[in-house]
Amino acid sequence: MKVLIAEDDSSTRKFLKHFIERLPNFDIVGEACNGEDLISSIVTSRPDIVLVDIGMPLLNGMDAIKSCVNLFPMLQVIFITGSDDYALEAFNVKAVDYILKPVEGVRLYTALERAAQNHDQALNKKTAPKKDLMIKLNQSIIFIPQEEILFIERLERKSVIHTKVRQYETNDSLGHLGSLLDSRFLACHRSYIINMEKLEMVEASGQSYKAHFKNYEKTAKISKNKLVELQQYKS
Structure with a gap:
C-alpha cells in the first residue's frame, strides 16, 4: 500500500515515518507539511492511504481532503490530530479512523490494516444481483x-x-x-x-x-x- 504522510510537526512526522517503514506491506510515497502540499502530493503520487493532520498551515487537512475525495474515491484517509472538534466532519468524508495525539502504535497499525483491507475490497468489489x-x-x-x-x-x-x-x-x-x-x-x-x-x-x-x-x-x-x-x- 502506498502511504502519504501529511503532518507539519516534524517530531510526529518522524514517528509516523519510522513506524510505517517497519511494516512490510506499506511504502511511504511522499510527505507534506501543509494543506496545499497535501493536495499536490495526492495528485502526483496517487497514494492508497493518507495520514492527515488537520491543523496544518495554508490550508487545514480537513479542507484539503474534502477537495480530493471526490476526485479520488478509493483514497483511504486516516486523520491524526490533537483535537476532537472535527470528528463528525471526518465521518462525513468517510475517514477510516480519527486518531487523537499522542498516537498509539497499536491504534495506528489497526487503522492502516483496515484501510488496506478497505482498498482491496473496493478493487475486488463485484456487483451482485439485487432483489x-x-x-x-x-x-x-x-x-x-x-x-x-x-x-x-x-x-x-x-x-x-x-x-x-x-x-x-x-x-x-x-x-x-x-x-x-x-x-x-x-x-x-x-x-x-x-x-x-x-x-x-x-x-x-x-x-x-x-x-x-x-x-x-x-x-x-x-x-x-x-x-x-x-x-x-x-x-
Missing part, C-alpha cells in the same frame, strides 16, 4: 428496486419507504422490512432504516443526528449511539 423489495399496497403488490430506496421511516402505524420520485406506505413493520433488505441498509434509529450508499451527510441535531440524502429534502434520524456503528460501516 427488489416486495410490499403490499392496497390490493396490489409493488416491487421496489433496493438501489432506489433512500430510507424507510416508521410513522404512526405505517412504514414509509422514501425514494427520490415517490413515497410508499405499507403496514409492514420496520423489523420485517429490514429482514428483506441487503447489507447496504442499516437500522440507525428505532424509527429509521437508511441506505448507506445513498447517505450524503450527517449533521448534529440536538441529542441525535440528521441523515441527509443527495437531491432529497427530507431527512432521517440517527441515534447518538449508532454514530460509531455508521462510521465502522462506512469504513
